[in-house]
Amino acid sequence: LAYAAxxxxxxxxxAAWSEWNGNSFQGTAGERDDPDLxxxxxxxxxxxxxxxxxxxxxxxxxxxxxxxxx
Numbered sequence: 001l002a003y004a005a006x007x008x009x010x011x012x013x014x015a016a017w018s019e020w021n022g023n024s025f026q027g028t029a030g031e032r033d034d035p036d037l038x039x040x041x042x043x044x045x046x047x048x049x050x051x052x053x054x055x056x057x058x059x060x061x062x063x064x065x066x067x068x069x070x
Contacts, residue, residue, distance in 0.1 A: 001019075001056075001060050001063075001064075002015035002016045002018070002019040003015060003016040003052075003053065003056040003057075003060075004056050004057055004059075004060035004061050004064055005060070005064060009053065012053075012056075013047070013053075016047055016052075016056070017047060018030075019031055020032050020046070020047055
């Protein structure tokens with residue numbers, strides 16, 4: 001969602017990376033710390049998957065477009 005909401009690929013990757021990794025300085029956990037996501041990804045880094053950007057836009061692009069129209 002963070003990637004799709006950014007509207008620019010570079011900013012989107014940075015936003016997605018922040019959501020995934022969290023912020024140890026501020027004490028906020030990242031999505032990578034979620035036990036369910038740990039099982040789902042089994043040690044892989046989803047942001048490094050070749051299809052990450054395409055899938056993010058395919059899943060969240062229409063949702064964001066509908067939200068903006070409402």
